[in-house]
Amino acid sequence: MLRVQNFTVSADGYGSGEGQSLDQPFGTANPGELMSWFFPTASLPGRSDGSGTRGLDDLFARDWAHGIGAEIMGANKFSPHRGPWTDLSWQGWWGDEPPFRTPVFVWTHHLRPSFTLGETTFHFVSGSPADVLAQATEAAGGLDVRLGGGAASVRAFLDAGLVDTLHVAVAPVTIGAGSRLWTSPSELEDRYHHEQVASPTGRAVHHLFWR
Amino acid sequence: MLRVQNFTVSADGYGSGEGQSLDQPFGTANPGELMSWFFPTASLPGRSDGSGTRGLDDLFARDWAHGIGAEIMGANKFSPHRGPWTDLSWQGWWGDEPPFRTPVFVWTHHLRPSFTLGETTFHFVSGSPADVLAQATEAAGGLDVRLGGGAASVRAFLDAGLVDTLHVAVAPVTIGAGSRLWTSPSELEDRYHHEQVASPTGRAVHHLFWR
Known part of the structure; x- marks a missing residue:
């Protein structure tokens, strides 16, 4: 199964703004605002002090890795660089x-050698x-395989009919x-059951789609 | 952490009715009505044909086993028998x-030898x-440890201040x-954060409590 999990968009449907750069991974969008549902949760990666909320937002947050054996992400989720690699020191x-903590497949025209960081x-x-x-x-x-975004990659896999479930x-x-x-x-309601x-x-507002 | 997960009660707060028996595990309560949120989900144990819903109810259903290493259950969840064991053939x-698929600790005055069924x-x-x-x-x-019910057992652990999170x-x-x-x-709002x-x-209606 191919699953989109915890992918976050604005009320007008954007996953990121224009002008992505090293200092602005979401371009003109403010990730602190966009992801404000996620950051306070107990399941935020790296949180180890037992703090954080354990309500509905956390239920979604902690489902992110369960049952997932690989991720696919678009090139722009991996890096702000565009075009052929001139410097391989960038590692995400x-x-x-x-x-x-699984294999991650970066979908790109510009190939480079695989590398391992920690468990990924x-x-x-x-x-x-x-x-x-x-x-x-x-x-x-x-x-299952998680489709990690960005929006253009999710659209491409949706248009190919390959996405089984989505949480947006x-x-x-x-x-x-x-x-x-x-x-x-x-x-998406012509192709999926939809709950919000x-x-x-x-x-x-959490949206769930399944076929 | 001690967690209550997917414990289901009626609108008037009962986890089961009176008169539990071999034929009526929930006594006078109809489990098909009480658990109607759970049975259609894709995560219903034993479902292997890929069918089932994958909306919010399923998100709760599939969280049941994640991160859990043991369960505690009351004697009445394990068996309709009361009093000392006269026949050890009952295995749940x-x-x-x-x-x-973890160790299960049945809390009872009436001890008997441990046994293994499948992975439990x-x-x-x-x-x-x-x-x-x-x-x-x-x-x-x-x-984590899951507290599996019934209601009397959940109450006892709540009254002892031992329950960290609840999904009811x-x-x-x-x-x-x-x-x-x-x-x-x-x-429970004097002791817990509460979302519904x-x-x-x-x-x-799903209720989430955490401290």
């Missing part, structure tokens, strides 16, 4: 212990969504321009 | 492959809630008499 945004190995693959999914599925060893959190902010997932969640649940925190 | 309601080993223990939790915590090997699903049915968890969920979320299915 996540420090020495990336939270994935990054592979760089091109080809169609179906090709990439086949590689990730084999690496997942019978577990819609934050009460607008971005206005950038990488867009949808105009409205209802666009407003978090009691008011920080997101 | 769950067939040859109980869904727990049942132990029979007496003593205070703190004594039982200490044994289960040791068996859980660093993972409230079904839109009334039972009227039996084993009662509470008059109202608000009773109505399932889009209408089959339960």
